[in-house]
Amino acid sequence: MAAAAFLQPVAAVQSNRVLNNSGAHYEFRNVSMRLIPKGSKVNIQLSRNGTYGSGKRNFCMIQASASQTSVVDPVSTPLNNSTGESKKKSNEAALILVRHGESLWNEKNLFTGCVDVPLTKKGVEEAIEAGKRISNIPVDMIYTSALIRAQMTAMLAMTQHRRRKVPIVMHNESEQAKSWSQIFSEETMKQSIPVVTAWQLNERMYGELQGLNKQETADRYGKEQVHVWRRSYDIPPPNGESLEMCAKRAVAYFEDHIEPQLQSGKNVMIAAHGNSLRSIIMYLDKLTSQEVISLELSTGIPMLYIFKEGKFMRRGSPVAPTEAGVYAYTRNLARYRQKLDEMLH
Ligand SMILES: O=C(O)[C@@H](CO)OP(=O)(O)O
Numbered sequence: 001m002a003a004a005a006f007l008q009p010v011a012a013v014q015s016n017r018v019l020n021n022s023g024a025h026y027e028f029r030n031v032s033m034r035l036i037p038k039g040s041k042v043n044i045q046l047s048r049n050g051t052y053g054s055g056k057r058n059f060c061m062i063q064a065s066a067s068q069t070s071v072v073d074p075v076s077t078p079l080n081n082s083t084g085e086s087k088k089k090s091n092e093a094a095l096i097l098v099r100h101g102e103s104l105w106n107e108k109n110l111f112t113g114c115v116d117v118p119l120t121k122k123g124v125e126e127a128i129e130a131g132k133r134i135s136n137i138p139v140d141m142i143y144t145s146a147l148i149r150a151q152m153t154a155m156l157a158m159t160q161h162r163r164r165k166v167p168i169v170m171h172n173e174s175e176q177a178k179s180w181s182q183i184f185s186e187e188t189m190k191q192s193i194p195v196v197t198a199w200q201l202n203e204r205m206y207g208e209l210q211g212l213n214k215q216e217t218a219d220r221y222g223k224e225q226v227h228v229w230r231r232s233y234d235i236p237p238p239n240g241e242s243l244e245m246c247a248k249r250a251v252a253y254f255e256d257h258i259e260p261q262l263q264s265g266k267n268v269m270i271a272a273h274g275n276s277l278r279s280i281i282m283y284l285d286k287l288t289s290q291e292v293i294s295l296e297l298s299t300g301i302p303m304l305y306i307f308k309e310g311k312f313m314r315r316g317s318p319v320a321p322t323e324a325g326v327y328a329y330t331r332n333l334a335r336y337r338q339k340l341d342e343m344l345h
Helices: 121-133 148-158 175-180 186-190 214-221 223-231 243-263 274-284 331-344
Strands: 017-019 025-027 041-048 051-054 062-065 092-099 141-144 166-169 192-197 268-272 302-308 311-314
Touching: 092 148, 092 243, 092 274, 092 331, 121 148, 141 148, 141 243, 148 166, 148 192, 148 268, 186 192, 214 223, 243 268, 243 274, 268 274
Parallel strands: 041 062, 092 268, 141 192, 141 268, 166 192
Antiparallel strands: 017 025, 041 051, 092 302, 302 311
């Protein structure tokens, strides 16, 4: 099947029933399909009571064939197997951490926490700048929080990547969402980067401070008290999460979901928040609770780690996409950079 494929909402098809080989009818509910140009063949997958089968029928400009396709899950399928761009002979991978760009509530100096606000224009520019800095570093998987400011940052950053892969948000929240967002072209899959969103990477929940102005809160409760709420390790703000509580869920997620990807040689970018990233950095750099409270992260500045032989090595922030030093960190990064240059010049 050579033609470019794309997903089509089921509702766009003219019938609400298809006929399978044995003459049985299936409702269109849970049908996933691959559309190709007129006259070509298309495979249809039917999901009925959890089982899959193949259907055959002419409708619109599609002719259905009896052959069956397998459902390809981009998260579990290695995306780099044909380009060889980040094949790991040694067990090594790049990890990029980036705090979201400035949000509308950063700009207004409001406690934000888990309130879902977007980036400002400056935040958009910061995200694009972050993308330029990492535009020569391989990215096979992206993890973001469930909040739009982190997701915008990841997406905007990837618009700058020289490899030009397309970040695609995975929707696993329901069987239907999963089935309706499937991709049916291996070629397209190879050119995609799965984006996994996880609430565990959210900013720490700021409780009753969310939406309050930081300066006004300091004027009202005292600078010291607000400093304790903002920067102590284990004292939570009223009805909110302490950094320790935030670290518990963010680090558990990192260990359970992200570290296995790095171990398998995938290069990962995480776009998240001041406090969820401080928690993860505390884990990566083995910081004490005293050390982590003085760690401040700027918005939109990517940080690079190399994961090798089970250890994380902090490599700082690439200051420019062409910064030679970054690519000298490992042979794989150097090779990737060289391949991009060859491909794109
Ligand atoms: O308001 C927030 O959610 C965070 C991040 O902007 O603030 P703080 O600097 O106090 O961690």
